[in-house]
Amino acid sequence: MTHNRESVVSGWDQATLKLNGMQIQLSDKNLLFRGQENVLTVEFPSPIVSAARLGVGINEEGLNLEATPPFNRDVKDTFSWTIKPDEGRSGPVVLVLYSAEIQLPLMLSCSVIASDLDSELRVLLGGVAIPPGGATYSGEGTQTLTLDYLNGELLKNVPLALDAVLETGFLPGEITGEPALRELTTPHEWEVTWPGKDGTFKLKLFSEQEKAVLLTPIVRVEQALESVSFNFVELVGDAPLPIPPEEYLYPANYFSRPCALILKDSEGSPLQGISITISQPDNPDWIKTTDQRGKVPYFIANSENSVGHTFKVLAMAELPKGQGLAELWVKIVPAQNT
Template sequence: MTTHLKNTLVAASPWEQATLLINGKKVEWRAEFVLLRGQENAVTVSAPPEIAGAINLGLVEGGGLTIVASPKFDGWVAPVNGKFNWKITPGAGKSGRITLVFFSREVQVPWEHRSLVISSNLADEVRVLLGGVAIPPNGADFMGEKTQTLTLDYLNADVLKNAPLALDAILVTGLVPGDVKSVPTLKQLTTKHEWYLTGGNKNGTFRLKLSTEHDLAVMETPTNRLQTSEIFEIWFDGVKRQPGLDLYPPLGKELDLVFRPTSNIPTTRHTLSVVKEAPGGMTIIPTGNIQNIGTVWKLNVRDNNANSSGFFLIAVTFEAYPDLRYDLRFNLDF
């Protein structure tokens, strides 16, 4: 019966003159709608008399769910002020898909609708992943101007897979609209559940909100932290340096390199890694490459012909800020 309905509904249908509302929200023609489990859902059909003098609502596919209707399924319902009304209550605790069909004596072809049955709390349906890892209970850390990928882990098989969902940022402190950007755009419904999030280069907090159309089902993450990438100052040879600019080390001289926090941040350790050696050699003290923040590194580039040109590279990373990395380029052409 369901296969027959799918084939016949491809053609234009008199039911296009009817309007379907679910919990007061209009359902577009042939769109899949959402019913919330464990609670009453108002189903309303408006149709001209030539389309439906009475309507019989049938459940042709229950998806293994308990679905109760009032008035009951498979009974003829008369209009009240031109509208046909039902209350549909799916059982609590189980999600899935069902198929409802509206029959009319005036129209030969029935009107079939697929529906998602889900919890009003999307946290019962999906787990939000950032970089493939669940957002922790105390929220996630975002580094300014660094893009992170948000995806979903489906908890009830693939019920929500390919369902239209939207992501939004709820700003809590220190941020203004536009400080958190997304591809696809925030609040835009998409069936591909993958978002690329980028925060502005500033400090603040925000939550992420996932929702269905009309916010029928929603969830929010814990409060996340956005931090500027300029949380440390680079001091080299006694002078504050701008990140990204070449450094010019005098040869044969002990030079101080230190990273100082720009604000009151958690104590962290940092790592110096030599990505490319100086052509004529160099030394770095202390020799252990993992040290507390504020450690003064002693850098000595040997004074020889090999170090009279070229460059060397040092990368700096921070334990508490895994997305933050400084690449220091030391230019020997001077």
């Protein structure tokens, strides 16, 4: 039985089109990767076409593409082209398939992009780009991830997926997304949720078959720091010393004056066994551990500072999660009778 090619007026809808090994639909926005060989194949279920050509249609950016076999030359029997865009630029382009044996040409809408998606978009977490040094969040949280397209809308409506690359602390499944992680989706917005535990991870955005990939800077999650009370007080009686910007008045004729620091949790219970480092200009650091009252003593020293001089005494508490800071501003005042 012979096939009457002259009777065929439309046949592209019978063809199976593949780009880089993946079947594509006529309505897809297809990706061509800069500086790489992209293979387009067309297969028909019956011999309705004996020769076809591939050309370049709309190319507003003036992108330079090469093809093997060359554009606009007849290819017979086996329809396959290797298309290589220049490395330098991204942009939209339309490829055109046509044959004398099919009445109308077929238009393939394409986006020429870099395989490194850093060149094409920015990832925004909570509306803010993740800094190169990473971002830190406290406790359990959910952030909305969106995309900031850098080259127009080349990637709009292109299926992309999101995944969490675990670094430390987190177990598989503890970081979730909506839409689900690792599933291709065209709405480019995800709700990313993590538990309230210490850990680090990166987010990976990728196209089908991971032909194009972006890996974000690191995201750090720290358990919420428990609220603490950490203050300078009188050594005897525990009366609070002035809180900055109010100054603690230190008579010039005193070589040293005793004080203390008290560390308590949010319920007012003393925190015992916490290392406290106290620093004062021109003096070695004083390192002590809080006692059962959450207290450590300290002696403020006057290192030949003149009347009117001010200096700061800083105390750092090494808490289980993070650090606590207390500060005392000292001002030297005229001598007092002892």
